[in-house]
Amino acid sequence: xxxxxxxxxxxxxxxxxxxxxxxxxxxxxxxxxxxxxxxxxxxxxxxxxxxxxxxxxxxxxxxxxxxxxxxxxxxxxxxxxxxxxxxxxxxxxxxxxxxxxxxxxxxxxxxxxxxxxxxxxxxxxxxxxxxxxxxxxxxxxxxxxxxxxxxxxxxxxxxxxxxxxxxxxxxxxxxxxxxxxxxxxxxxxxxxxxxxxxxxxxxxxxxxxxxxxxxxxxxxxxxxxxxxxxxxxxxxxxxxxxxxxxxxxxxxxxxxxxxxxxxxxxxxxxxxxxxxxxxxxxxxxxxxxxxxxxxxxxxxxxxxxxxxxxxxxxxxxxxxxxxxxxxxxxxxxxxxxxxxxxxxxxxxxxxx
Amino acid sequence: xxxxxxxxxxxxxxxxxxxxxxxxxxxxxxxxxxxxxxxxxxxxxxxxxxxxxxxxxxxxxxxxxxxxxxxxxxxxxxxxxxxxxxxxxxxxxxxxxxxxxxxxxxxxxxxxxxxxxxxxxxxxxxxxxxxxxxxxxxxxxxxxxxxxxxxxxxxxxxxxxxxxxxxxxxxxxx
Numbered sequence: 001x002x003x004x005x006x007x008x009x010x011x012x013x014x015x016x017x018x019x020x021x022x023x024x025x026x027x028x029x030x031x032x033x034x035x036x037x038x039x040x041x042x043x044x045x046x047x048x049x050x051x052x053x054x055x056x057x058x059x060x061x062x063x064x065x066x067x068x069x070x071x072x073x074x075x076x077x078x079x080x081x082x083x084x085x086x087x088x089x090x091x092x093x094x095x096x097x098x099x100x101x102x103x104x105x106x107x108x109x110x111x112x113x114x115x116x117x118x119x120x121x122x123x124x125x126x127x128x129x130x131x132x133x134x135x136x137x138x139x140x141x142x143x144x145x146x147x148x149x150x151x152x153x154x155x156x157x158x159x160x161x162x163x164x165x166x167x168x169x170x171x172x173x174x175x176x177x178x179x180x181x182x183x184x185x186x187x188x189x190x191x192x193x194x195x196x197x198x199x200x201x202x203x204x205x206x207x208x209x210x211x212x213x214x215x216x217x218x219x220x221x222x223x224x225x226x227x228x229x230x231x232x233x234x235x236x237x238x239x240x241x242x243x244x245x246x247x248x249x250x251x252x253x254x255x256x257x258x259x260x261x262x263x264x265x266x267x268x269x270x271x272x273x274x275x276x277x278x279x280x281x282x283x284x285x286x287x288x289x290x291x292x293x294x295x296x297x298x299x300x301x302x303x304x305x306x307x308x309x310x311x312x313x314x315x316x317x318x319x320x321x322x323x324x325x326x327x328x329x330x331x332x333x334x335x336x337x338x339x340x341x342x343x344x345x346x347x348x349x350x351x352x
Numbered sequence: 353x354x355x356x357x358x359x360x361x362x363x364x365x366x367x368x369x370x371x372x373x374x375x376x377x378x379x380x381x382x383x384x385x386x387x388x389x390x391x392x393x394x395x396x397x398x399x400x401x402x403x404x405x406x407x408x409x410x411x412x413x414x415x416x417x418x419x420x421x422x423x424x425x426x427x428x429x430x431x432x433x434x435x436x437x438x439x440x441x442x443x444x445x446x447x448x449x450x451x452x453x454x455x456x457x458x459x460x461x462x463x464x465x466x467x468x469x470x471x472x473x474x475x476x477x478x479x480x481x482x483x484x485x486x487x488x489x490x491x492x493x494x495x496x497x498x499x500x501x502x503x504x505x506x507x508x509x510x511x512x513x514x515x516x517x518x519x520x521x522x523x524x525x526x
Contacts, residue, residue: 022385071423
């Protein structure tokens with residue numbers, strides 16, 4: 001295996017509604033920032049991969065237009081996944097492992113505000129049994145939360161504590177959309193919006209973008225003082241039909257975590273892409289993360305959850321803790337699809 | 353599946369479902385962006401505003417905020433003539449629903465003088481079989497009280513009668 005590291009990461013200030021700029025105008029500043037941070041121009045980047053979904057813009061092939069922010073001439077080696085940017089990172093990592101690239105640019109963006117996100121996300125469900133019913137994303141998460149509470153994975157009280165902790169942590173994150181929180185007992189006085197979920201259990205809907213540079217071996221050491229090395233990465237998927245899944249466990253996360261080597265050594269910090277409060281408990285348990293692990297110090301997706309970018313941002317945030325020297329070993333998790341359908345786990349380490 | 357599928361008694365005589373119709377509709381509020389908004393506001397006042405790339409100097413039209421070649425924001429606005437060259441075209445012989453156009457008619461890519469990208473539009477006021485690449489055309493705008501920030505403000509393009517542009521002058525845009 002080749003050593004591959006995150007050497008630069010940038011994200012936008014996530015907002016509820018970006019009405020001024022289109023997607024490519026939002027992306028250019030972060031694309032330019034990561035390239036400037038490592039002193040590379042596009043011609044020195046071997047592979048470029050992005051993650052997004054056309055359903056947010058409501059336009060076919062809309063991702064091709066955002067490529068206009070990259071500088072794709074003379075022609076570049078480029079790919080796109082209709083998934084969270086964490087999976088674009090995975091493709092880039094495979095490309096580097098295959099020896100086809102030493103450096104890669106990964107970016108993703110989610111501009112959810114043009115449409116009704118809760119309805120848009122229902123279009124990813126199976127087209128025969130579920131999609132015609134238009135179950136919205138919060139309702140499906142509520143079914144999972146109920147299953148988790150009944151199975152003893154978490155409780156309404158713990159969920160409120162998770163919400164308060166994440167949004168308080170986010171006060172130190174200048175890019176977060178929501179910062180600060182009332183105490184859990186105050187949150188619990190609010191009405192349920194989709195039983196058992198209250199507003200605080202749900203992620204904010206917002207617009208945001210992120211970009212990252214990966215590099216292999218000595219190239220990474222040239223480009224960054226303290227690269228965040230990807231020591232393990234794996235992704236797994238649950239069955240598409242929600243009805244055949246056990247929503248109160250996340251086998252795909254557990255498997256991905258085992259394959260990525262999460263349990264091989266102590267973990268200092270974990271950035272979990274758990275958009276709903278109960279999902280943090282589910283993912284934490286599936287990865288076997290104990291009390292000593294700082295969970296979502298950035299505030300996580302409960303503080304900013306730009307669809308298709310929030311998973312890549314988890315890896316960027318975890319890498320940032322390592323690059324700053326704050327952490328030696330970090331775990332990043334990304335999810336895609338309803339009720340944690342697909343899960344990616346990445347273990348990052350700094351040089352000793 | 354293991355074993356044969358056995359339907360419950362109550363469903364034995366029910367007709368099998370062979371297909372379903374599941375109409376889906378989502379509504380979006382499109383964000384034009386800063387550069388395209390500047391362009392569209394110009395159109396509403398009968399001005400065609402391209403934007404120049406600070407690296408390669410090319411003028412994008414309609415501007416979307418970046419130079420697709422260099423990946424940098426376009427910054428300088430450039431007012432372009434509302435006349436230019438037909439760089440390519442097609443004769444439409446198929447009726448589209450909602451279109452009041454009489455068949456056949458011509459859709460063309462028109463390169464306004466000073467621009468490095470063409471605009472799509474109709475070519476009228478000339479028999480369709482006389483339209484050609486290199487033909488010089490000018491915009492025919494809707495009446496001033498009908499001007500809007502969209503390309504319907506240009507009703508169509510019509511020949512100016514000037515000599516055709518040489519192929520070399522627009523070969524990059526075909």
